[in-house]
Amino acid sequence: MKYITYDVLDRIAFITLNRPEKRNAMSNQLVTELKEAFMEAEKDDGVKVVILKAIGEAFSAGADLEYLQQLQQFSYEQNYADSNHLKELFLQIYSCKKVVIAQVQGHAIAGGCGLATVCDFTFAAPEAKFGYTEVKIGFIPAIVMVFLIRKIGESRSRGLLLSGSLISADQAKKIGLVNEIVAKEELDEEVIHFAAQLVVSNSAYSMSVTKQMMAKVQTLPLEDALTFAAEMNAKVRESEDCKRGVSAFVHKEKITW
Known part of the structure; x- marks a missing residue:
């Protein structure tokens, strides 16, 4: 795979976004690779918990700018197919038979925030910021809103989706978007410890x-x-x-x- 890595250790699958030079921005190819990785984790009887993490300063900055420019030339049918591609990924993670933990070491914005939203648990570094900024560029947070409303309710979702504002990890925890805040240097250890407890206890x-x-x-x-x-x-x-x-x-x- 070009943009992610996939590893399994002690019944935990690690799916890692590995496009740091682009702030782990999401493209059609990245979405395809994530779908393949989650499919592999779900069918592997040796995997009980999945950790979704990233390399670099950002967890994911959302859609790739070059890719957004390409979409301007797409027909409605092409754009629908592309939107459906992302929908399938979010639904795949949300409905995965394995527990999925997002390990957010840096900013999670737009589609990147959507990735964290559809996970079962989210552990974040204090420096991480969260937000759905689509309305600021004339776009809409269409697919993620379906999951976000389920997760934090309509009122809080309206505040985030209509303002396009970024919020701190602490604010994200207060509204239920984040489960735990852990110092960045301790994040790996804490998430693995939590995942290991699920593996042996549940x-x-x-x-x-x-x-x-x-x-x-x-x-x-x-x-x-x-x-x-x-x-x-x-x-x-x-x-x-x-x-x-x-x-x-x-x-x-x-x-x-």
Whole structure:
């Protein structure tokens, strides 16, 4: 791969944006490589958690300027295909069966902020800034808003998307966009430690089903959501992971997943 690296260690997949000279700006090729990497991580039974990180000063500065200029020459059909390409990536990360952690060491802007938004957890350095600046260049944060509203609610999303303002890591944490703020020099260690804890402490099956359910229940009427939840509750009770986990709990035995 040209713009990312992919590695697996101790059941953790590391997907790393590696285009520092362009501030890890997103292009069609970068999106393609990310889709391939997440597909590889999802199908690998030896991977339980994915860490999405970046090399360089920025996590991702959004769309590549040269690429934006190319889009001006596209037909509607070409632009729709390109937009759908990004939509597929965001949906792929959001619905990935594995837990995905964003490790944001620098600014995450526009599409780059979208990448962090669709992850399950976001750890950020204090210096990192977040924002969706599309309205400042006559564009719109179309695809990410679907996920952002789910994550932080409509009111806060309106504030970010309509202003196009950048916010600090601390502000991002206060509104639920970031989970933890960690000193940049300690970020690698802290994220790996958190991922390792998930690997050994939690059932992969349980985390996967929980993620799928959280995505679905938000689209259902209340009674339908509760019926679906009851059905999944009953189904999971029959799983091998549940039987192992309950048995270990009852017998006060330590279980390593």
